[in-house]
Amino acid sequence: MLLHALLPQREKLMLLAAIDLHEVNESVWTSMLGLELVACEPAPDLPGETYLFGSVTISGACDAAVMVQLPLGMARHLAATMFGQDEESIGEEEIFDALGEMANMVGGNVKGALPGDSKLSLPTVVEGRNFRWAIPGADPVTDLSYQCQAWTVRTVMFERVV
Template identity: 30%
Template sequence: MTAAVEHDQVYAIAEEVFSAMIDGEPGYLRPWDGELPVAAEPLVAWVDVHGELAGRAAVTTDLETAHELTRALLGMGADEPVGPEDLNDAFGEVANVVGGNVKALLPTQGSLSLPVVATVLPEVPGTSLTHELRLDWRGRSIVVVVWLFQ
């Protein structure tokens, strides 16, 4: 997947997803400057791409940021509580759209798994990290990664 998808393309996908789905306008997502903070309550959402070129696209952040993403995506109020179903649906959808756009750049189309949301990204033997984007969304850290299955 690394030869088929460039770093700048993954960044452009993340930028487009956030501006179209979450913020309603561009400019709120940019590269992270400095060391990433350690998330007290990490959360990750991912989808797997199956086909000739197979891999995984994942979005990682902390629980509080995932709640903010959910509120923004679902048009909820700033203090409105986020339930587990809304969190899984919204945060999973962010990973789903990022993964779907990465898949669309591949020379041959495969299939996309349903999104999974968990506290840790499980390791898959024989994978290699091809892209890691450390991003700043409204002062909050978000990491987008793309893995190649071998």
């Protein structure tokens, strides 16, 4: 924390950039859940498709956020994998819970790679179509897209400049 406090603001910004988000994603999605992620080019959201966003914020050593974005089909598949059930038996509660936990695990590992003491928020999950979202004052530091089976998965790390 002390070392971090001594860093100039510009270097503070680089803290999150040094974190290998891909490695974090692989350990959460592949090692733990057995879901293979294939890195791909970012694709625009499909019009009319329902998407879910799971996010957590980090405060302390730096002000940051981690967001996981999935189309509903992928979110259902993720929940079915985590709950060990058929996709047909998965309801909204399970989908929100599973994505919240994914955001928590990815965000927790990002936080763990930061110097000093930081706090992780409880996860937030949002579902909707054709909507815009933003974290005012924060910039995306890393934005990764993956193909997982027939769906896309996107993870983004944001950092706020104080």
